Amino acid sequence: xxxxxxxxxxxxxxxxxxxxxxxxxxxxxxxxxxxxxxxxxxxxxxxxxxxxxxxxxxxxxxxxxxxxxxxxxxxxxxxxxxxxxxxxxxxxxxxxxxxxxxxxxxxxxxxxxxxxxxxxxxxxxxxxxxxxxxxxxxxxxxxxxxxxxxxxxxxxxxxxxxxxxxxxxxxxxxxxxxxxxxxxxxxxxxxxxxxxxxxxxxxxxxxxxxxxxxxxxxxxxxxxxxxxxxxxxxxxxxxxxxxxxxxxxxxxxxxxxxxxxxxxxxxxxxxxxxxxxxxxxxxxxxxxxxxxxxxxxxxxxxxxxxxxxxxxxxxxxxxxxxxxxxxxxxxxxxxxxxxxxxxxxxxxxxxxxxxxxxxxxxxxxxxxxxxxxxxxxxxxxxxxxxxxxxxxxxxxxxxxxxxxxxxxxxxxxxxxxxxxxxxxxxxxxxxxxxx
Numbered sequence: 466x467x468x469x470x471x472x473x474x475x476x477x478x479x480x481x482x483x484x485x486x487x488x489x490x491x492x493x494x495x496x497x498x499x500x501x502x503x504x505x506x507x508x509x510x511x512x513x514x515x516x517x518x519x520x521x522x523x524x525x526x527x528x529x530x531x532x533x534x535x536x537x538x539x540x541x542x543x544x545x546x547x548x549x550x551x552x553x554x555x556x557x558x559x560x561x562x563x564x565x566x567x568x569x570x571x572x573x574x575x576x577x578x579x580x581x582x583x584x585x586x587x588x589x590x591x592x593x594x595x596x597x598x599x600x601x602x603x604x605x606x607x608x609x610x611x612x613x614x615x616x617x618x619x620x621x622x623x624x625x626x627x628x629x630x631x632x633x634x635x636x637x638x639x640x641x642x643x644x645x646x647x648x649x650x651x652x653x654x655x656x657x658x659x660x661x662x663x664x665x666x667x668x669x670x671x672x673x674x675x676x677x678x679x680x681x682x683x684x685x686x687x688x689x690x691x692x693x694x695x696x697x698x699x700x701x702x703x704x705x706x707x708x709x710x711x712x713x714x715x716x717x718x719x720x721x722x723x724x725x726x727x728x729x730x731x732x733x734x735x736x737x738x739x740x741x742x743x744x745x746x747x748x749x750x751x752x753x754x755x756x757x758x759x760x761x762x763x764x765x766x767x768x769x770x771x772x773x774x775x776x777x778x779x780x781x782x783x784x785x786x787x788x789x790x791x792x793x794x795x796x797x798x799x800x801x802x803x804x805x806x807x808x809x810x811x812x813x814x815x816x817x818x819x820x821x822x823x824x825x826x827x828x829x830x831x832x833x834x835x836x837x838x839x840x841x842x843x844x845x846x847x848x849x850x851x852x853x854x855x856x857x858x859x860x861x862x863x864x865x866x867x868x869x870x871x872x873x874x875x876x877x878x879x880x881x882x883x884x885x886x887x888x889x890x891x892x893x894x895x896x897x898x899x900x
Contacts, residue, residue, distance in 0.1 A: 515643045517650045534559050534596040535626055535655050541569040541578070542598045542662045544745075547752040548573055549716040550825035552599055552629075552666035556582040558620070560593040572751040577602065579611040583618050590618040598659040600629040603638040612638040616645040624650045626659035630670035664848070665716070665827030674817040675716065677846050679831040679838055680708060681866055682853040688863035689835065694727060700853040703890040708832075709738045711851065713749075716826035717758035717782075719816075720774075721837035722767050731773045732759050732832060758782055758824060762811045762837065766793065766801070775799055782824070784811050813844050839868045842879065847899070850881060854893040 521532055534557045541555030548554075548570050556578035558566035566589065568581025576584075579601055583590050595601075601611035601623065615623060623642050628651070629635060642649050660667050665676035682700045683689050690696035698705070712718055718732045733756055736746070746753070756779030761768055764786045768775070770793060775781055781799045786809070789801045805815040820826040831841055841847050872878055880900035887894055 515649070516639050517648070518653050519650055521652070521654045530562065531596070531624060531652060532655070534564070534594075535598070535624065535652050536658075537564075537567070538578075538596045538598045539626065539655065539658050539662055541567060542659075544569050544748065545571050545752065546710070546713050546749045547715070547757075548663070549665065549827045550669070553663040554578040554597065554599045556598070557596045558582045558586045558590055558593045559596065560586075560589055565589040565593055571748055575751060577611045580614050583614055586618075590620060592619065592621045594622045594624060595620045596624045598626045598655075598662065600625050600627070600634060600636070601638040601642065602629065602631075602634050603641050610638070610641075612641040615642065616647065620647060622648045622650065624652060626652055626655035630667060663827075665829075668848070669821045669825075669827050674814070674821050674846075675826045675829045676848050677817070677829055677831060677841065678711065678715070678849045678851055679841055679847045680711060680851045680853075681838060682855065683866045684855055684857040684859045684863070686858050686860070686863075687866045688859035689866050690864045691859060692862040692864065694864075696728070699855045699857065699859075701855065701890045701892050703740075704853045704855075704892045704894065706738050706740045707853075707889055707894065709735060710741075711830050712757060712832075713739060713753060715757045715828050715830040717760050717820055717824070717829045719760040719762065719829055719831045719833065721833045722761060722763040722765075723836065724832075724834050725761055725763070725768055725772055725774060727834070729773050730832070731777055733777045733779060756780075757830075758820070758826065760784065760816070760820070760829075762813075762816065764810050768793075782820075784816050784819075786811055810840075813841060813846055817846065835865060835868045842867070843869070845899075849884075850895075850897040852895045852897065853889070854895065856891055 524531060538555040538557045541557070542553040544555075545553045551570060551573045553570065554577065555569040556567065557564055566582040566584070566586025568578050568585060570576070570578045570581075579595065579597060582595070586593065595615055601615055603610050603612045625639075629638065639649050668674060668676040681689070682704070684699060689699065712732070713734045720730065720732060724730060734753065736753060739746070756777075759774050759779060759781045761774065761781065761783045763783050766783070766785045766787050768783055775796055779798065783799065783801050784804045785801065786804065786806045789803050795801065802819065804819065805812040807813065817829070820829060831838060831847070869879065881897035882900050883895060884898055885894075885896035
């Protein structure tokens, strides 16, 4: 596809492959119309009057086992690798203290968790209690409303962990269930757990940007490459397989132009490197059939036409501060986007806004060098750091993990909380969140 002609028309006539973010669909950009923040706007008085909220320490003996079933629903939700732009949701149907059906949403466009559980339960769903990790939807998208499915199956009660922030739902599912005579209860102690299993969905709906993970790999002395740039491989094969799973769970993988020029990475998901059991591969087949977006932050449009990242299947988005009509001729899967500037660089916040608004990204993975990774951290945009530590020493001449400068006292240091720590073969993986 050839775009050699110079594009001098207004943004509305610019082909989509060369579009400023300001001209993207949905009003798209942080330049003109930021993604609207969608607080849960519902008839709160109705819900608060009719939906019962219970903490675990308030449970009566007859329902003391409810947390067990809710935890099971949340665990089921975690079976899905990637449901973007939808949330990960699990559902358990219980009748006479017996699980009669369970299910989870496996991928966008597939049946929702409640429908999967109802199918498994069959006639036994009647008079059962449905435990769902997220409020059942009330609107028709690619599938029908789950609230209607529960009503038609004549469940007796619905127990949820949290309310859906999607303005198309946001309490409407609860209202519909209550109007049909079904009791609805929220187990409030599970709200944070249910949100944690699908953090990008909530982040996008409530803040208008995706959930950002930043992956780093280093030696014991905090180095990422030798002085000559050699870095293959610091971490072991199993750690690299773990990174493949992080990519598979992401809507987009973000890198910088310096990484493209220095390492010529692919940044794609390689199914054979996921090391998943056949059962897990089968149930996530649809989600794994689509590559995450590969995103390059390239202020001056220096990405070579022969870069590996452009040649592989899957869409590539290149954000720059230069007008799109100065871009090189891209392959059919490559799109150039002009973003707002921050100094002389692409605005990271603007990029994240665009990814959430125009490409429905919920979770993104930053795989970049020290400069871009540092920029994301210092901008306060990283929700989770994932650091792989290899049992090696590279010495003081080797390249450092980050480029954070100017810290002169301990009070100026960047604090994080460790949320997970585990050994992966010979390496250590540490997951951290800003304190």
